[in-house]
Amino acid sequence: MSDLLLTGKTTFHARAILVGNRLDLRAMEEGEALALTPLTIEVEGGVAVLYRYGVIVLFGVDPLRETLLLTHMKPLIGSPYTDHEVEDVLIRIDPNAREGMRANTVIINRVDVEHLQIIADVIAKSAILARYEARLTQNIDRIEPLAVELERHGRIGGSAKEFLRHIGSMLLSEHTMVGRVTITEKPEVLWEKPFLQGLYNRLEDEFEILERHSALERKLNLISRTAETLLDLLNTRHALRLEWYIILLIVGEILLTLYQMFMQ
Numbered sequence: 013m014s015d016l017l018l019t020g021k022t023t024f025h026a027r028a029i030l031v032g033n034r035l036d037l038r039a040m041e042e043g044e045a046l047a048l049t050p051l052t053i054e055v056e057g058g059v060a061v062l063y064r065y066g067v068i069v070l071f072g073v074d075p076l077r078e079t080l081l082l083t084h085m086k087p088l089i090g091s092p093y094t095d096h097e098v099e100d101v102l103i104r105i106d107p108n109a110r111e112g113m114r115a116n117t118v119i120i121n122r123v124d125v126e127h128l129q130i131i132a133d134v135i136a137k138s139a140i141l142a143r144y145e146a147r148l149t150q151n152i153d154r155i156e157p158l159a160v161e162l163e164r165h166g167r168i169g170g171s172a173k174e175f176l177r178h179i180g181s182m183l184l185s186e187h188t189m190v191g192r193v194t195i196t197e198k199p200e201v202l203w204e205k206p207f208l209q210g211l212y213n214r215l216e217d218e219f220e221i222l223e224r225h226s227a228l229e230r231k232l233n234l235i236s237r238t239a240e241t242l243l244d245l246l247n248t249r250h251a252l253r254l255e256w257y258i259i260l261l262i263v264g265e266i267l268l269t270l271y272q273m274f275m276q
Contacts (some may be wrong), residue, residue: 016046017058017072021105024058024072026118026128028135030143031082032066033091039067040088046125048133049200055081059125061132066090069132077269097143099135112214126205133199134215141195141224148155148231168197195225 018024037051040062046052051062058072060081068085070078086092102117109119120127202209216222 014212016123016125017054021072021123021208023102023104026069026071026101026103026135027073028067028069028132028139029078029082030067030097030139031067031085031237032089032093034089035064035068035085036088036090037062037064044124047129047201051131051230052125052129052132059128061129061136063136065140066093067136069136069264071128071132081109097139097146099139099142101131111211118215120211126201126208127211129199129201130208132213133217134219134221137195137221138219141221143230144228145224148228148235149268151233151235157181195221 040051040053046054046059053060053062055070055073055077057074057077058070060071060073061247062067063069064090068082070081073081100116101113104117104119105121105123106119107121109121111120113119118131118132198212202212
């Protein structure tokens with residue numbers, strides 16, 4: 013392996029930045045790359061690992077160069093976010109230490125593409141989980157007043173349009189989060205470099221990736237059930253309204269018949 017720009021450094025920062033809903037990397041894959049799965053390239057000052065689901069992980073890139081790089085990549089970002097989710101860690105190189113994490117510092121024995129990809133995979137997942145957690149919290153906050161109203165009054169007020177807005181927001185969250193990135197899937201580099209499994213497991217535990225993913229799945233299930241309940245309530249409301257219309261038509265028909273009989 014040729015020397016990376018980071019070779020020789022004993023410490024540097026890694027930043028995972030969730031910049032948008034997706035990244036179009038097809039054009040970048042045509043150039044020189046350190047690796048393709050995920051796309052890993054050298055940038056000014058360090059190394060970048062790019063993920064199609066919208067995360068850019070930068071190693072050893074200072075803030076000024078980071079800003080310039082993100083500006084340069086704007087055309088590749090689909091549905092960009094105005095507020096970026098960021099996961100930041102310090103990396104320290106120690107050939108004699110046990111690889112893993114101490115406080116907010118990731119310790120590795122050497123700098124190579126494979127080690128960087130392992131770190132990038134975990135902190136990229138952590139950044140996107142943070143985004144999901146914030147979004148689901150907003151939806152849970154919307155659900156609580158509906159549940160309180162249902163408990164107190166046995167029904168939920170508001171128009172059908174408000175119902176549909178709530179349901180649409182919940183379903184959009186599910187659509188966005190399901191299938192976009194497989195959180196539990198291990199990085200491909202582990203198939204070629206199984207000795208990195210220990211480092212990956214320790215980082216995954218440190219960032220609580222699996223636990224946070226399980227918590228999100230439970231919240232998604234709650235939101236899904238709530239959306240179904242709202243749809244049932246909306247259908248029930250429509251059915252009751254339709255029954256009243258039918259009753260009124262029948263009463264009107266009876267009154268009209270009685271009037272005709274009286275006139276005769």
